[in-house]
Amino acid sequence: MSRWKLSDFLVMFCGARVPQKASKGREVGLVCPWHTSSSNERGENLKVNNEKAVFRCFSCGKKGSFVDAIMFSMHKTQGQAIGWLCRELGIDDGKSAGPLSNAEILSRYAEACHRTLVERKDSQPYRDYLKSRGFDEMTINAFRIGCSDSTMRGPGIQSLLRGGLTEADLLRAGVIKKSRKGNYYPAFFNRVVMMNGKSMYGRSIRPKSEETVPHLYSSGKNDLFNKASITEEMDAIFVVESIFDALTVDQYIRATRMNWGVIAMLGTHGVSDEETAQFLASQKPKEVIVIPDNDPWVKSKNDGDWVVAAPGQKAGIHRAEVFANSGLNVRLMKLPDSPKGVDANDFGQAHVPPKKFVEYVNKSVSPLLYRMWCSAHYFDLSQEGGRQGFLNTVKAELRSDPGIPQEVIGFLHTVTGLSIENLQEELRSTMSLALARKAVTSLLAKGLTPEQVISTICQ
Secondary structure, three states: OOOOOHHHHHHHHHOOEOOOOOOOOOEEEEEOOOOOOHHHHOOOOEEEEOOOOEEEEOOOOOEEOHHHHHHHHHOOOHHHHHHHHHHHHOOOOOOOOOOOOHHHHHHHHHHHHHHHHHHOHHHHHHHHHHHHOOOOHHHHHHOOOEEOOOOOOOHHHHHHHHOOOOHHHHHHHOOEEEOOOOOEEEOOOOEEEEEEOOEEEEEEOOOHHHOOOOEEEOOOOOOOEOHHHOOOOOOEEEEEOOHHHHHHHHHHHHHHOOOEEEEEOOHHHOOOHHHHHHHHHHHOOOOEEEOOOEOOOOOOOOOOOOOOOOHHHHHHHHHHHHHHHOOOOEEEOOOOOOOOOEOHHHHHHOOOOHHHHHHHHHOOEOHHHHHHHHHHOOOOOOOHHHHHHHHHHHHHHHOOOOOOHHHHHHHHHHHHOOOHHHHHHHHHHHHHHHHHHHHHHHHHHOOOOHHHHHHHHHO
16 A cells, blocks of 8 residues: 555554554554553554554554455445545446446545545534534544535535536435425435435434424434344344444444344334344344333323323334344343433443443343333332332233243342232242243144143152
8 A cells, every 4th residue: 555554554543543652663653543452542452563564552452454444444345435535535346337326436435524524624513413412533533424515615516526426326315305496405404414325314403493404314214223244143233213323332332342243123114023033043042132111101091900101212122023033043232211211322422431331231131121120111100009019010021921930039129119919929839830832832833642741840
């Protein structure tokens, strides 16, 4: 790469930093952008050989060349990384014959918008907005977050036009739109933008009172956000609702150096729960952790009936059930309560430390316990009548899903404050019958006849 030294490239594009005491010799020592440690801050971990154009971190294990650095830092596949490098160097990668695809045009626009964000002084409001949402420079660089144009003379649009594209190309790709009067204008007017697979996502930085359409997506079917970063057999894959939630969780994954991944389903703009379950199953993670938005609770009119969670929790429960039916080991994270609701990005905005985030992960619960936790919000557990109403609801739930008895009893003890002995007595008959039904169903599924099932149970 005659244009860059690898060490300079890692600093400019990948978030590496030059330590206070620069190293001397054939290898350059940098602060590794992919993990945190005291030795890393001294520049002792990441070593770069500019002559051979290779790097290696002796702490987190990341190593490779320019292409690998792009894959690690920008969440791109190998092919996407090579294409990105070719565009930066002005090299024909053999795929540019004929008109560019809409996705390629959007990708080039997103990269131009990223440069606008990091290089221009007038983009400070966008940087301030991203900072207020809890995002660091590494996240901005890794996901190539940028700021779109406010006029057709904006730097992003003009860079594409100078590069040989026409207004018709930009209109076809969705970078610009055409008014009824025939005038062109930026489609993602004054928004934070980034790519999601082959489409573009834009989010307004204006207050809700001033913006009627805060979220914008380029035309065409969206995909799971951050899908390319998922590898097989991860310890956990987090499933969140929005792109900003995914960016926040990705920062925690990087800070904790866990073998975790995160994807966002983008609400109604993403793929279905069933399609997501199919993708997750193909990756064979040890577990899937769903992080539903913790929407404000509304008091039920009838405490005696099974109550339904708020919209965010309902979506998480349904999602978890679909995933579990696909054979995945699923847990749900219980976010703290708030009058305005809480989502994963709120953790980043509140600067919740990584260790605290890991605590929430470790306290994630099974779908059954999450449903119980949701139901508990509709009862006054400080009153005997409220506790009994809640237990009646729990019994109805346990008849079809007994869960793990010890786990259920322990959870209810924490939620209600009732003694374990009282809870065991209250729920013994319900759970015994539910477990018996589960055992019978399991034996029948194995091909045993009813007579054989009875014989086996009686033994």
